[in-house]
Amino acid sequence: MRKFKSLLLVLLLFSGVSCKKYLNVIPDDTGTLEYAFRNRNEAENYLFTCYTTLQQLYDPTTNAGFTTSAEIIYPNNLTQHPIQEEGFDLIRGTQTSANVGLNYWDGENGGESLWRSIRRCNTMLDNINQPVDLSAAEKQRWIAEVKFLKAYYHYYLLRLYGPIPIVKTNLDITASTDQVRVARAPVDSVFSYIVQLLDEAAPNLPPVITNKAQELGRITSVIALSVKAEVLATQASPLFNGNPDYAGVKNKDGTSLFSSTYDATKWQKAADAAKVAIDACAANGLKLYTFNAPGTLGTLPDSLVKVLTIQNAVTEKWDQNAELIWALNGPFPDQGYATPRLTQKSAINIFSNPSTFAVPLNTAELFYTDKGVPLNEDNTFDYAGRYGLRIGDNASQFYVAKGYTTINEHFNREPRFYANIAFDGGIWFGNGKTTINDMYHVEARGNSALAGPKDLNTLNITGYWPKKLANYLSVYDDGFAPIDYHLPVMRLAGLYLLYAEALNEVNGPTPEAIGYIDQVRARAGLGGVVSSWATYSKNPTKPSTKDGLRAIIHQERRIELCFEAQSGWDLRRWKEMQGVLSTPQQGWNIYQADPGNYYTPRTVVIPVFGLQNYLWPIKDNDLIIDNNLVQNPYW
Known part of the structure; x- marks a missing residue:
């Protein structure tokens, strides 16, 4: 078996090349798919092709959770541009429906077409039975991996665009124009489909990677269960759960794309899923990391x-990181x-x-x-x-x-x-x-x-x-x-805080919710939430109310997961991004050598963020090509 890492590095060289072009290295007289699935080794190569887009997301400059969180400001007037800056520029108001930054719909401006990635996954599922030398156990695992990838690509698009078309199978090459012009599915239907795929995948995935030399980076059941918890928490959050800003958004046939009614049971589902994931982590030896200094x-x-x-x-x-989920x-x-x-x-x-x-x-x-x-x-x-x-x-x-x-x-x-x-x-x-x-x-x-x-x-x-x-x-x-x-992408401390968040939304402050927050705080050398606020805060009863503990949990997540490409997604699902970006982003007066002058705040960016910016626009040209698509609100 080729090493997984080495193969992915090869595939990354073809990151700008479509799956079809990549497979065109075969002889002219051999069918592309027949060649791709003629035996186990070739099918495994195609499995890793399904992973390719996922692996490209390791670069944080193409991740909206990293670049649009305003945790890091990147100067936009450099004479040299060694990294992709499109994502950092989005908080400056550069996004338009004609020029979409981090465009994961079309694969432009720092994004990769996730529809192409989903198509690869469907192709893999359609042809997985062809290799006669593929064992039943491996086939089962590969199907589960591809279902996870398909779910995650849908989820990534959902976080960016909200309601999206659900692509369960690839269209036949003979499909009519009307069949190709797909419409967006209601957002709750998209969430349900993602969860369904994760539920189908998890039982057939290994809980941990035992062959670390060759398989680190491949999906486990612990990853699938943890992602499911995050997906359900996203569905339960204010951006998607009864958001009045989206109440009138409909497809052209009149189908409502967002529910206008808040559903508290969504938080209970998120809490249940987070607890299952936490238990799975514990059963497989995951724990909060502590530094053991080497003798040197x-x-x-x-x-x-x-x-x-x-x-x-x-x-x-x-x-070597016992806290790392994924x-x-x-x-x-x-x-x-x-x-x-x-x-x-x-x-x-x-x-x-x-x-x-x-x-x-x-x-x-x-x-x-x-x-x-x-x-x-x-x-x-x-x-x-x-x-x-x-x-x-x-x-x-x-x-x-x-x-x-x-x-x-x-x-x-x-x-x-x-x-x-x-x-x-x-x-x-x-x-x-x-x-x-x-x-x-x-x-x-x-x-x-x-x-x-x-x-x-x-x-x-x-x-x-x-x-x-x-x-x-x-x-x-x-x-x-x-x-x-x-x-x-996920670590145990984040999962603990996600569980505490869901518990608080269901029942308000409880010892269990506070206990999971306190575990993260204790690792950071801090006292418990209740005692710290009671002793040192000007608002000592803050942890005793649902609203107060919610504010504490949100700040804890932003602190604990700072710079980890999480806050940009959290602030969106909480509908708090607008508040964070409502004030100028400041730094110190960097050209001054005297400390008295240096420590004078100065504005480095005046963000531009309105209601429309919670979701990405679909590019204008896509709406022309597919006239069954409707644009996102306020664009």
């Missing part, structure tokens, strides 16, 4: 261990964009260490204080004076460089802040320095060599970096030596 690091202070636990829950090798084949490609210039040599190497993933101020302020409550709620924190200058001292030496002038807001924050955010004066453990007596710290102010020259090609435009996206062992200096990792 010596004894580390507890504060650094907490930071490395949080970082490595994302950047640990996928075969990651895609293909390493995270942008560590150099998330890493500050920490050495003189890296400051001139704009290709390996561009350093341009910029975190806006409101994302940095999303993280709690060390008391486990929001900055503006903490009754021990001087919120009004948060931008006042303060010098790093012994008490904070593993978070802020001793003797370095920064601001109050960078002190007494929760460990997740220091694991996620690199800031002026902040400690960077790693990049080749892994002893506590000799650590890098970030110098971001002014036109220093470490900050780079006054050129947006070489400068972070806010003064904050997404530290969690860089493995602490990766080194950027005169060259680069990244330690590859696979960005999680």
Whole structure:
């Protein structure tokens, strides 16, 4: 058997080539499908072709959950464009029905046509019985994998476009024009079909990958069950559950595409599915990750261990991360964009260490204080004076460089802040320095060599970096030596918070819901929700109401899963994206060397986001070609 990873890398070379073209390497006198399924090995190649689009999603710059969350701002006036920027530009209001960004309907502007991917899956299911040397057990597993992929491609389109056509089978080549012109299905019908496919797939998938050397990246039953929980939570969320903004949206034949009535039972289904997934994770050894320092690091202070636990829950090798439910084949490609210039040599190497993933101020302020409550709620924190200058001292030496002038807001924050955010004066453990007596710290102010020259090609435009996206062992200096990792699609902490969210929507605050939140908080070094709010919050009873606990859970998910391509999807399904993007995105006055002038907020982006932006438009030309399609609301 060819190694799965190696084959996928080959297939990625053909990512811009249709399935038909890829298979045209066969002799002219042989039927394409006959050749593709003539034996087990060729059929396996076609199975991996079905995976190809999924694996292309490993690049976060093509994932709307990453680029439209406003957790990272990417400058749009660079003279060099080494990565795809279409997704980052969407919050600037560039989306139109004539020019669709991240167009997964047609496969344009950073997207890949998921309809083509679904067609491949249907072709596989139609021809799976042809290889006579394929064992019954493998056939059963492959069918389950393809059903999962088909479900996930429908789900990805649904999150972008809402109600979509359901493609259960491929149309025959002799299909009439009327048959080709498909209409959109009601959104609840699409959700039901996705869940049906996941239910059919899960029993015939292995619970875990045992042959890790060859099969990591393939789908397991634990993945299928966890995705089902997320799908049902998405269906139950405000964007799709009785959303009044979509009440009048209909097909041309009068079929309503959205239910105008809220259905509370959808949350119960989501809660039930999440509990089944959690139990399956536990039965197969998954648990919240904790960092075990290798002997080469010596004894580390507890504060650094907490930071490395949080970082490595994302950047640990996928075969050693007990928390990882699902990651895609293909390493995270942008560590150099998330890493500050920490050495003189890296400051001139704009290709390996561009350093341009910029975190806006409101994302940095999303993280709690060390008391486990929001900055503006903490009754021990001087919120009004948060931008006042303060010098790093012994008490904070593993978070802020001793003797370095920064601001109050960078002190007494929760460990997740220091694991996620690199800031002026902040400690960077790693990049080749892994002893506590000799650590890098970030110098971001002014036109220093470490900050780079006054050129947006070489400068972070806010003064904050997404530290969690860089493995602490990766080194950027005169060259680069990244330690590859696979960005999680789902991990256990996210599933715990999803279950807590669903439980709260069903029954309000309960010990079980709060208990799952507290497990995630405890791993991050924080006290429990109830005790933290009762002791330190200006709103001590907040966790005792459904609305209050909902706000807490939403903030917990945004903190815990920050920069992991989750918040962009969450904020949409909660209908909270409009609120997040209603204010200018700000950073520091980066060209100023004096701290008093540097720490002055300045606007870097004024987002453009209205009701229409919760769903992608279908391209105008597609509506002309298929006159049974209707456009999404407000476009």
